[in-house]
Amino acid sequence: MTIRSLYMAEEMVLEKSENLLMSKQYCSVEEYRELYEEYKKLFKQVKTLVKIADLTEQELKILFEKFSEVSRIDSLTGLYNRRYFWETFSKVWEQSIEHNFVVSLLMIDIDYFKKYNDAYGHLQGDECLKAMAVEFQRSVRRPQDMVVRFGGEEFVVLLPQSGKEAAIHVAKRLFRNVNSLYSKYSPVQLKSQMTISVGIASLYPQQEDPITLLVDKADQELYRAKEAGRNCFRLYERP
Known part of the structure; x- marks a missing residue:
């Protein structure tokens, strides 16, 4: 039964009730019983529709939460x-x-990843990225620290309320975990030892600063780390 047909049926029952009340003729108990049964049936149907509506709302909420997480x-x-x-x-x-x-931010790049991808294929490249991601996540300690795949073989670690010392500690854990990676994975998963370069930026944001400042500075330091021969980090601090 649709909501529209339910409303129409309810109107009919109400109309019958009104006619019985307004009628000057004698109404039998059976007529009242029939009216009662009709209304009871309608009430059950309304309860069913309400349950369906509640269930649909819950399902939509769950789906929305799942979609938000996936996105x-x-x-x-x-x-x-x-x-x-x-x-x-x-x-x-x-x-x-x-x-x-x-606030501090680390910009990470997997050294010579394109050569690795070209040598071993995209599937092996994906395996390498997944292995690296596990080690990057292992390198942070606090719930508010955020590890991000920024694009391709580039990753970001965001450290709210953390200064340069904390950022350097995270960078050292990154290098340590990545350096031990090759011994932990089989040659099928990781074909050769990989290294990373890291750019670190740490500052107290000011009202006049553009929101991209921290990311831009970390990216510049990443470039300096690559220029220095890779497998190292460079740090930016506001003067």
Whole structure:
């Protein structure tokens, strides 16, 4: 029964009730019983529709939550994606300005990944990215620290309320975990030892700073790390 037909049936029952009440003729008990049964049937149907509506609302809520979760995750590595990074980072940036918090960011690039991909194929390249992602995630300690696949073989670690010392500690854990990677994975998963280059930026955001400042500075330091021979990090601090 549709909602429209339910309303029509309810109107008919109400009309019958009104006619019985307005009638000057004698009404039998059977007529009242029939009216009662009709209304009871309608009431059950209304309860069923309400249950269906509640169930549909719950299902939609669950689906929406699942969609929201999927939309912020990189499907290959299981890390957060670039879109969700910017969504979160904008909030961290505003809070850091408001409360004068320091914030640090590490920009990570897998050294010579294109050569690895060309030599062993895209499937092996994907396996390498997944293995790296696991080690990057292992390198952070706090729930608020965020590891992101920024694009291709580039990753980001966001450290809210963390200064340069904490950022350097995370960078050292990154290098340590990546250096032990080759011994942990079979040659089928990882064909050769990999290294990373890291750019670190740490600062107290100011109201006049563009929101991209921290990312841009970390990216510049990443370039300096590559220029220095790779497999190292470089640090930016505001003068």
